[in-house]
């Protein structure tokens with residue numbers, strides 16, 4: 487009787503673990519200059535080009551527990567998108583930070599991730615110097631199929 491209860495409990499735990507949703511996250515930083523030509527009263531200074539270190543955090547679904555997406559490779563892949571075309575070994579698209587809001591920067595990056603990692607939901611957080619920023623969530627475009 488005790489064994490049966492324990493077995494059922496163990497089974498419930500295993501099922502719970504196997505159904506857990508999992509995601510991985512990576513961070514990286516990139517220097518960029520931007521401006522906000524339509525800056526409202528009180529923050530008029532934003533209309534002039536100014537520098538930030540943009541902080542990125544990207545979270546993305548994984549479907550098993552053994553490096554479905556490997557952190558370091560994923561981080562390098564995303565960082566390369568912001569390298570100039572002349573950078574050795576860079577054959578991918580080049581994304582610009584300049585003159586964009588954090589939300590626009592996230593949307594640009596999302597287009598790449600949607601194409602490269604279909605069927606996964608992901609969240610992109612972009613901040614200006616780690617102070618203020620945007621969190622943008624993108625739903626998988628084909629839920630459950632991977």
Ligand SMILES: [Zn+2]
Pocket residue numbers: 520521532536538614
């Ligand atoms: Zn700014």
